Amino acid sequence: MTTLAGCAVGENPENKPETLYSPQQVAYGREYEGQVGGTPSFDPTPGVCPSPDEMDYIAPRTPGRTSAPDPHLRYSLGDRFYILVPGLSDFSGEYAINADGRVVLPFAGEVRAVGLTNAELNQVIEQAFLDAKILKEAGAHVAVRPTGYAPINILVSGAVFAPGRVTINTTTDASKVGRATPQFGDAPQDRYVAAALKAAGGVRPDADVSSIYLIRGGRRYRLNWRGAFTGERVDDVALVEGDKLEVAESVCFQTGLIRPTQITPPGIRIFQSNLTVPATNNASSSIGQYSGSLPYGTRFLQALASANCIGGTLSTNAARQAVLISRNPKTRQTEVIQRSIEELVRSANRDAVNPHLMPDDAIACYDSSVTEFSEVLTVLGQASNVVNQNANSAWYFFHLRR
DSSP: OHHHHHHHHOOOOOOOGGGOOSGGGSOOSGGGHHHHTTSOOOOSSTTTSOOTTOOSOOOOOOSSOOOOOOOOOOOOTTOEEEEEOTTOTTTOEEEEOOTTSEEEETTTEEEEOTTOOHHHHHHHHHHHHHHTTSOOSTTOOOEEEEEEOOOEEEEEEESBSSOEEEEESOOOGGGGSOOSSOOOOOOOGGGBHHHHHHHTTOBOTTEEEEEEEEEETTEEEEEOOTHHHHSOOOOOOBOOTTOEEEEEEOSSOOGGGOSOOTTSOSEEEEEEEOOOSSOOSTGGGTOOSOEEEEETTOBHHHHHHHTTOSOSOHHHHTTOEEEEEEEOTTTOOEEEEEEEHHHHHHOTTHHHHOOBOOTTOEEEEEOOHHHHHHHHHHHHHHHHHHHHHHHHHHHHHHHHHO
16 A cells, blocks of 8 residues: 555656756756755856846846837827818818828828827928918918827847737727717827837846847847836837837846836736546635736745645645646756655755746645555455445345245
């Protein structure tokens, strides 16, 4: 029976060295002495990155100058504005920028509008009306006022969780109706750098937040966003259709970046499985299909408590094991990390081996060897009852035939 119980625990899962994403994912502790010598072995840059148990670490600012375009909002495809031409009501009204980036003016042709500030567009439209002889009086002017900014598409790459093409400043149907009169002005807070980074899943813990590059019109600007975590000034810039953002990578895993901010995920979805005894399904263990209520920055031990994997009868539950199934966001390889729940609870070095959870991670809890041994006895007892019942039935039919 001892052999059966011991085998039920299972061996530690194996991972390729390049698969592990954070220092805390390396096996460490009494139960892992044979695997890594009892000390952490994950240090991609010796003497540069901090120890695994250092909390709230943020890499120093990368040397070099930062630069940013002017902070003015610029028009993009679908943006709306109102043109007021004094004395000419037929030309006054609300206009929108077409898909080709131009705006059609009555009897004055088309003008390019994408990428212009409001002052620049005002000047272009006024000149178009003058050229078309619509404005004839000396000193005649037009007034251009923005009324609504449309969604725009931005390309985001580098150290973010979900790189690709993202749409920001999305509007609801309710915001498009109900305007009886023009409403001059708009404040599109979701047309800035922070919105694009969050739409791309947020920056990863290995991001160099002092080197976020904006590529626009052949020019490359370097933005510093360390202030999102330290409270300093950030280089927030209004974006336009077609802008590109590249987030540089840091050589270190930074625990100080793993918390909700303007450019990180507010929360993460975690898949949980806790098929405990006597519970035979997740529902009876108070676990739904998945839990989406864990804030970004939650660690493995906290998630185990959320999954009801901690507590209960000490004599039977103390030796429980748990696994973390995660995908390295850099290599896209799946990693499986096993921990003794009791080791995490009692070890003074828990911070060095208690990984932070990443989006869409999965955790699973296994019963202790004591519970498994009890379950084996139960199964053997049930099998013995079946054998006894079959033997009694055979004896009964044998004597019945006599």
